[in-house]
Amino acid sequence: MLRALDIRDVLIIDRLDLAFQPGLNVLTGETGAGKSILLESLGFVLGWRGRADLVRQGAEQGEVVAVFDLPEGHPAHAVLEEAGLPGGSELILRRVNSVDGRKTAWVNDRRCSGEVLRSLSDTLVELHGQHDDRGLLDPRGHRALLDAYGDLDPLRSATRAAWSGLNAARKAVAATEAALSALRQEEDFLRHAVAELDALDPQPGEDAELDARRRSMQGAARIRDDVVRAFQLLGSDGAEGAMGDALRWLDGVADRADGTLDAPLAALNRALIELGEAQSGVEASLEALDFDPSDLEATEERLFAIRAQARKHDTAPDDLAGFADGLRDRLAALDGGDADLAQQQVALRTAQATYDSAADALSAARARAATALDAAVTAELAPLRMERAVFQTVLSPADPGPDGRDTATFTVATNPGAPSGPLNKIASGGELSRFLLALKVCLTGEDSGLTMIFDEIDRGVGGATADAVGRRLADLARNGQVLVVTHSPQVAARGAHHWRVQKQVTGGATLTDVVPLDAADRVDEIARMLAGDTLTDEARAAARKLLTG
Incomplete structure (x- = not known):
């Protein structure tokens, strides 16, 4: 869980100290207030690729510190151990961007590379949005997501073991054939x-x-x-x-x-x-x-x-x-080589049969998991006002490998009879957001150990649909931590913790600030989101109704 995010001299942020909580954390504010800068800052300390010039004008360097709680068994512990970095129940990431462009990172006060940061980030944070090319929109990860949904680890492990045995048998036959060929040349x-x-x-x-x-x-x-x-x-x-x-x-x-x-x-x-x-x-x-x-x-x-x-x-x-x-x-x-080769070829055929059996079982299980996932996503789409859309997990043959002989691609057709295609190619902005949310609701287990971030995933929806989005985000956050950047009052009202991102002019400089909101402030902020800059009693009443609904 992301516990704290401290930002110093990044773009138009002078100094920010944010303390996040479990559950649904919402960040709201007017367009251009700087919400995206918070995500850029978090991405910077996690080693994600982004802007090269993050240092605030007039400062010598920009710095971001992120503090995560790591429970026992969290996958980040394995990354730390492999990198030779100190572990513990608390993980402190710190990264500095100098004005000359140099970037330096520390993990628990030990210097590390950006590659280590990115490996850690894969276990810590999951970003979802319309421009997310690392998560649900990346087809390269769809098969792994399907396997996780179908709880196919035992079958995949068996397939990997069979693939390893098959490779070993192939290498043994190739080595014996090469050795015999060389020996025959000097017989x-x-x-x-x-x-x-x-x-x-x-x-x-x-x-x-x-x-x-x-x-x-x-x-x-x-x-x-x-x-x-x-x-x-x-x-x-x-x-x-x-x-x-x-x-x-x-x-x-x-x-x-x-x-x-x-x-x-x-x-x-x-x-x-x-x-x-x-x-x-x-x-x-x-x-x-x-x-x-x-x-x-x-x-x-x-x-x-x-x-x-x-x-x-x-x-x-x-x-x-x-x-x-x-x-x-x-x-x-040489004299006994033909007999040895014959035995190894028998072993190769046995290993091939073992792999084929394991891969076939995995393919069949994936087909069943795909059918179940398609039905689950379809059920989630109805409340999101996409009951006519068709979601389908397409399994295609692939070259045999340690993970079987299939590729998986999540496809959608927004209307019956319309051609289907990859999520990010077919769906519009609002539709894409709802597809991603429905898919994420179905794919997330009891506790993934990840902090999930949704960047304006509610864009293009409102009313009852936005309320359905908010409810599902709250469900996702019930056993973990979700951060949502939103313009939707219906989504904001579902938050357990609420921050307002705002700009202010200090000493002739425009700076971004993030303010935690209490109950009264939340009413005003949601009223503003409903009615605009002029707050009316009607807007506040509507805001209270959303908060209590």
Whole structure:
């Protein structure tokens, strides 16, 4: 509910502080008094597109503040949460228009964009009038209004879920078809590459192992001859034999050398022991260096084969095994792709059937809701002196989508036999106002949570018709809040709260003021609306009768 509207330096408004109430709030005043400026100011703070130059002449900036009460569960809370703005039971919108044209907005003292304001306004205010292109006159919203009237949310949710499933199934089939097409283009390569890699069977770490073995065998070939020659020099034909001969010769004469050869003999014995160890070590080395030349050839061939495959597939030798696994997976996907595609196509047909069933059920429910809405609007038109008019909700086929396969358009024919067409194309000003009101009465639930604004919706009607308009506006306001800008005394008399919009000249400047009216003032204002500027006792009596009727 709109609780307060504060306006500073906007057009011909100097300062206004308005406190609105639940129920039917009426604003009256002479033509040109500035009633439309109030709506422009409210539209400005709500982010609606309007005039670029709102700043009052001589002021640096214009400012509008709107305060709304937000009950728990109001849809504005979701908008605030999504935008990362603070919430609560009170919503304060503030927007400033500088004299240079810059516009700045705040929501609960936090800066925000005009887009956020417009999203909030969709949950807060609904404007209806002869130039309303956002509400009932916009055919793009007629289907949603019909669905709300018919309480079709469960069917629409089922249709949206089915549409989502259908889209997922279509994407799965398209992805599989594209993948199979790509795989078929490289089928020859895959089969040849997998065969080669299967035959080679490279293992992680094998490249380094083969390279080490190859280097070892190549090094052994280079040093083995020298090791053999060294081993021969250490044997019986070499150092071992010579040292043995020397030991025998010295041992044979030692007893005659008075002990002088004992130490040399001991040293030779030790040397022979060390020599034996050296011989054993060299012999072991020779055994280690011993290899079959065919092993070197086989090792080199496998090493070169692995590295050739790595270069061919532009990968590291150690990654060849994983690369081969990937190729095998792609080949398996190709070989099993037709079966997978067949299953997905079955799932697609099932999803299509599910969507068709849900969309058909929604279309049938819309047709029933349209018939009920047409009858309800027709019943409302009779008291509005339009009993000969024909209202019809036309359902037409549309491209399938998440909300079904229908479009809905509200059409009217003002007289039997006359061609029907969209509301804003067929009906005249007064007729259009009454059509909109009848439609709104039928479409509004117990509590929409919206502040409804009707801008001169009673234009072109009077007498009993205007009284019927006023009664219906009062009915709409019973469980919510309605603001009406009106020139009709019959409508004004139905208001629970009444303001008069008037111009006054202050200091040579013309300014608009809005005055709340008490009971006596209301009598005079409605009398003025009935009789003009000259108030008579008869006009006041007629005004009192309207107020009590």
